[in-house]
Amino acid sequence: MQTHFSPAQRDNPVIRAADAILRKCVHCGFCTATCPTYVLRGDEADSPRGRIYLIKQMYEQGGAPSAATVTHLDRCLGCLSCMTTCPSGVDYHHLIEAARFRIEAEGAGRPLAEQGLRWLLGRLTTHRAGLRWALRLAALFKPLMRLAPSRLRPLLAMAPKKLPDPSSALKPQIFPATGPRRARVALLTGCVQAVMDRAILDATIRLLTRHGVEVVVARGAECCGALPHHLGQEALAKTKAAAAIDGWWGETSEGGGVGLDAVVVNISGCGTVVKDYGHLFAAEGGQRAARAAIIAGLAKDICEFLLGLGLKPSGIEPGLRVAYHSPCSLQHAQRQGQPPRDLLRQAGFEVLEIPEGHLCCGSAGVYNLLQADLAQRLKDRKLAHIAALNPELIASGNLGCMHQLASGTALPVVHSVQLLDWATGGPKPY
Numbered sequence: 001m002q003t004h005f006s007p008a009q010r011d012n013p014v015i016r017a018a019d020a021i022l023r024k025c026v027h028c029g030f031c032t033a034t035c036p037t038y039v040l041r042g043d044e045a046d047s048p049r050g051r052i053y054l055i056k057q058m059y060e061q062g063g064a065p066s067a068a069t070v071t072h073l074d075r076c077l078g079c080l081s082c083m084t085t086c087p088s089g090v091d092y093h094h095l096i097e098a099a100r101f102r103i104e105a106e107g108a109g110r111p112l113a114e115q116g117l118r119w120l121l122g123r124l125t126t127h128r129a130g131l132r133w134a135l136r137l138a139a140l141f142k143p144l145m146r147l148a149p150s151r152l153r154p155l156l157a158m159a160p161k162k163l164p165d166p167s168s169a170l171k172p173q174i175f176p177a178t179g180p181r182r183a184r185v186a187l188l189t190g191c192v193q194a195v196m197d198r199a200i201l202d203a204t205i206r207l208l209t210r211h212g213v214e215v216v217v218a219r220g221a222e223c224c225g226a227l228p229h230h231l232g233q234e235a236l237a238k239t240k241a242a243a244a245i246d247g248w249w250g251e252t253s254e255g256g257g258v259g260l261d262a263v264v265v266n267i268s269g270c271g272t273v274v275k276d277y278g279h280l281f282a283a284e285g286g287q288r289a290a291r292a293a294i295i296a297g298l299a300k301d302i303c304e305f306l307l308g309l310g311l312k313p314s315g316i317e318p319g320l321r322v323a324y325h326s327p328c329s330l331q332h333a334q335r336q337g338q339p340p341r342d343l344l345r346q347a348g349f350e351v352l353e354i355p356e357g358h359l360c361c362g363s364a365g366v367y368n369l370l371q372a373d374l375a376q377r378l379k380d381r382k383l384a385h386i387a388a389l390n391p392e393l394i395a396s397g398n399l400g401c402m403h404q405l406a407s408g409t410a411l412p413v414v415h416s417v418q419l420l421d422w423a424t425g426g427p428k429p430y
């Protein structure tokens with residue numbers, strides 16, 4: 001794609017980086033066929049190629065982006081299905097990331113109510129106590145949901161009737177390996193998952209320690225910053241990421257700790273951001289950038305890590321039919337779609353492939369709260385494909401996907417680690 005930046009614009013490192021990405025796009029349009037929003041809307045401006053053009057215009061023209069540009073970029077799920085398809089290696093990931101940061105910093109192109117909701121989501125989703133309080137309040141008002149402003153209804157709808165008690169595993173501590181220690185890892189405990197579904201954290205710790213892994217819950221490493229990152233809230237995302245990096249750094253041998261073989265993440269949306277910390281902090285240089293790159297290099301999805309370690313199944317009901325929903329963050333961003341399938345099969349489950357598996361379920365961070373209509377259509381489409389497979393349960397590797405699917409089906413929806421924990425001696429998860 002031809003770009004027309006002035007020398008002064010090219011002095012800006014953000015524009016220089018965007019320019020290098022933009023120039024790789026050859027307009028072929030292969031990506032449009034696998035873009036969920038283009039599949040639903042059939043509008044070029046809601047396709048990857050269209051959005052790339054809008055981002056180019058936004059940078060070339062300078063100033064605040066137009067409301068139309070913001071609308072089309074906000075409709076992007078950030079699923080990165082386009083990157084899996086693109087034959088030219090266009091780095092849409094970092095292009096949309098920088099565009100989101102720019103839009104948020106300009107503060108233009110969105111109605112005030114939308115801006116307020118995004119601000120609130122960024123704060124609530126990164127603060128466990130605040131989120132717990134907000135979900136309790138939302139549960140109280142849930143019966144009156146029809147009277148609430150339409151923008152708030154998806155938020156009220158996600159509030160569970162009762163929240164689980166906080167897991168004691170959230171406190172900084174070390175879980176020793178069972179038997180000889182084969183590895184030592186830090187585990188991201190997270191914020192939304194820690195509040196809404198402690199069973200995943202508990203299953204992960206049981207599974208790892210049972211396989212000879214010492215698990216460290218590091219002080220300060222609670223929130224990775226993924227959701228504010230998704231919202232384009234650069235400063236907040238970096239503050240949270242920096243705290244997580246500092247927490248884990250103290251456990252590495254370079255940081256004076258015992259040392260880590262990996263930083264394990266069981267929320268694939270978060271794992272994608274942690275694996276990219278090196279890029280997020282690259283421009284800052286110095287110690288911060290160096291530590292971020294080291295932590296990013298240690299980051300592994302839980303299934304990616306376990307596959308390398310080898311699974312010790314102890315026998316479960318053979319052949320249970322599991323529809324495996326591969327989160328976009330795992331299959332497109334991390335390119336780790338295979339390890340969960342391999343592990344589930346090794347554990348004795350029959351893994352069913354969902355047609356159109358490359359298409360997002362509509363969860364996408366907080367997308368289902370901000371773009372409720374498109375998210376609902378993607379969910380319905382996904383669940384129709386799943387129903388046709390006649391599975392006994394659904395498994396996935398990202399809390400957001402699990403809640404999105406569970407809100408439209410009576411089938412049990414569990415995390416892959418819960419099934420692997422069960423298959424290797426843990427409790428049945430549903």
Ligand code: SF4
Binds near residue numbers: 034038047077081092
């Ligand atoms: S990230 Fe997903 S929604 Fe956004 S342009 Fe790419 S394929 Fe489409």
Ligand code: SF4
Binds near residue numbers: 024025028048082
């Ligand atoms: S597939 Fe790649 S090169 Fe082709 S239009 Fe899409 S982003 Fe551009």
